[in-house]
Amino acid sequence: METLVQPTFECETGNYHTFCPISCVAWLYQKIEDSFFLVVGTKTCGYFLQNALGVMIFAEPRYAMAELEEGDVSAKLNAYDELRRLCLQIKKDRNPSVIVWIGTCTTEIIKMDLEGIAPQLEAELGIPIVVARANGLDYAFTQGEDTVLAAMARRCPSEEKVTKIEAKAALEEKKGGLKSLFAFTKKETKEEIQQEIEAPSVSHAPLVIFGSLIDPVVNQLTLELKKQGITVTGWLPAARFGELPVINPSTYVVGVNPFLSRTASALARQLRCKLITAPFPIGPDGTRAWIEAICKALAIEPKGLEEREQKVWENLQQDVDAIKGKSVFMMGDNLLEISLARFLIRCGMKVQEVGIPYMDKRYQAAELELLEKTCTLMGHPAVRIVEKPDNYLQIQRIGELHPDLVITGMAHANPLEARGINTKWSVEFTFAQIHGFTNAHDLLKLVRKPLDRNNSLKSMGWEKLVQEV
Amino acid sequence: MKLAYWMYSGPAHIGTLRIATSFKNVHAIMHAPLGDDYFNVMRSMLEREREFTPVTTSVVDRHVLGRGSQDKVINNITRKDKEEHPDLIVLTPTCTSSILQEDLANFVARAQMESEADVLLADVNHYRYNEMQAADKTLVQIVQYYLKKLTEPPKKTEKPSVNILGMCTLGFHSHHDEKELRNLFHDLGIDVNIVMPEKCSVHDLKKMPEAWFNIVPYREIGLMTAEFLKETYDMPYTAIAPMGVVETARFIRAIQTMLAAMGHEVDYEPFIQHQTLHVSQLAWFSRSIDCQNLQGKKVVVYGDATHAAAMTKVLVREMNVEVAWAGTFCKHDGEWFRQEVAEYTKEILVTDDHAVIGDAIARVEPSAIFGTQMERHVGKRLNIPCGVISSPIHIQNFPVGFRPFLGYEGTNQIADLVYNSFTLGMEDHMLEVFSGHDTKEVITKSLTASSELDWDSAAAKELGKIPGFVRSKVKRNTEKFARDQGLSAITLEVMYAAKESVGA
Structure with missing residues (x-):
């Protein structure tokens, strides 16, 4: 009989570091091409975006700070008038299709009623205003995206009024003729991919995928599902605000990232969609499980998935051999930790600790189940999951455990390296393409790089630098 | 808001x-x-x-x-x-x-x-x-x-000594400047009593009044401390930033005056003379043939009060370059800045609005900009070279090599900075005259020259999205994969399969 190795959970409620959730602006404004993000916060927020994240606002920015000054904080100034003035300016200068207000800790503390102001101003300006409260009081790093998508989900149309526009766009595409053939524009065309992949599409309930991924990965996952005969109705977010997918109670929804629990619950509870609980498409094992779960929900028999996964593992053999048996410690940063741990255990690594800022056991249920199964399969002991870890205590534990690799935030990397411990920035996993079968190799490359580099540095040796040859 | x-x-x-x-x-x-x-x-x-x-x-x-x-x-x-x-x-x-x-x-x-x-x-x-x-x-x-824990002021050190105030972490080239200042004081026969706060123990602070005088190299940080020590312990200070040969000489003379007032007569003039003419290359450099082309050049300067003021003076007084306008984002120190640069430039801007600065650059069309990272980017857009002379700090402001802005070695660094900024500009000009390093049209095809492979539109589009510096590698690997597989058309699927198999 199989014995399952259940992970252990503890909540340290310590002093830990992650980036501010307003970071999501940095990738979401690029993803949603006709958007403008307005972060309503203090100098502290602005300096963060500009500096720590290395996001410099140099040319034609599509995001800005509404910097709160003393008069705003002491409520001497009227928030409505102030925001109206700024948004008029934005409308005049940039004319976006949507303005996303990002609330911060400060707007929470001074209880600025962004949600109350937005509808009035939206009516006045004629531009949709989406309000997301991506504050550090309630959320960590990547959860910022979650707050934006949860707010945006409520703006998805519930009926097919979009079809006309799409048809018109398709027509224009045709009219474009030669020109459109050579126009390597960013505008992605789902139709094109659909035409080219000659998989018989099966009739099934509409499927919407939520989570912001860069276009090539969106294509890859769309293609992967197409091979199963599944047509993706749309993605949340879409490249344009006007292209948000139709969402209604007949829609199946599935997430691509583990930090999207609020979006999931907004879709499932408020919009009454059917939420598919699946492990996340990270690593070949996770990707296969994700596709299988979608197939199962849509009553489609998956085909060739086992072989597909097997093939990817074969291609990964070299990488797997390089990291097998090595130990890894995750300090916790971006909420991708459980999925990463599961994949790395499957690759034969030993996971000593999984720190995570926030653990939603319900949204991550399928991922946790797969983690448990993977541990059993690989003979790995129970994984220690530490929620809201204390960084100081973690560093003591790292000192005792001597892991081969620590996945950590940027503040701790150099000091750990100076103590002879290999590190990898956790933030790289947030921004690299790691989803799906296609990117499993890139994901492992991230893990291998510090190990390989420090091996080659070791062979150079510090001693040789100071001794005479 | x-x-x-x-x-x-x-x-x-x-x-x-x-x-x-x-x-x-x-x-x-x-x-x-x-x-x-x-x-x-x-x-x-x-x-x-x-x-x-x-x-x-x-x-x-x-x-x-x-x-x-x-x-x-x-x-x-x-x-x-x-x-x-x-x-x-x-x-x-x-x-x-x-x-x-x-x-x-x-x-x-x-x-x-x-x-x-x-x-x-x-x-x-x-x-x-x-x-x-x-x-x-x-x-x-x-x-x-x-x-305040100090009951009575401690005795002065036997030899003349100095406290260097305000050197701290995340400063603009401040580690380098600190080293250069130490060298300078060594040459002047003055002991460095305390450098603070960088690597200073709080318990050593009580030794501060033992020094003969204080210096504040960057007026942004340390001026209040210098004022406090002056009031409480009657310690003189100078806040002259020793940047450029003229200001460095003024700085040294200020020290000489302070020492004299304390009964210590020194004559630093021979030292200043020697350093200015023989150690620092700046003065000769701006008279060398290389710099003939600097004649009549127009630049703009922007940064924190210390660096922008000093740089303006260096450019005008020491390099014979016209400063069309000088500006600072230190609005709290605007009065001082105006006074300092008034005689060296026609227009003075005291603002922290980057758009105003960007517009002012575009309006003047200078040959070079000396500004912050922001102006460097403005310069890129306008095709104007920019030397970075001030915070906000950036990883590029933490070079591993020795690059001070202060003291006599600092003058050499500034000379390099100015010259390199301009050569880029002149080079650009020459390139235009001779129509560039290379002809613009690509005569040869890519290394693979695989015309038999047909990229369909979706795949070509996808390839176009791949960052330029790896695109040709991805293209080669994909085409190699396609040829190995005996495929004649490259679709998205083929691309992804190639990526999986060769990690392209």
């Missing part, structure tokens, strides 16, 4: 933390929500720090907000006291937590009772002060805290 795209100086708590973490064995507790603690990242990454940044965030979350943060803050202070045994613990809120209007002074008083370390609340208004002002204020606060 202010629509802001860019900030030339950080929020107040960054200034406070720069001071606290520069001292040896001082720990800072930040009372702030998750995410406000990016100072640790900045310092660790930019300074390539080997030690953990001695800042701990006492995280304010929804739970703490509801219950009050008193216990948590006090616990964190006493905990750090036991874990790290610092000499001093500095508590600071951020813009965010300062509006909670908690009685942090009371937290500190209570934590003090249970701590071995001294505990201090950094007293700064987070909505009125910027990074530099807060740093200046925190520095004087710490100095006052330790000097």
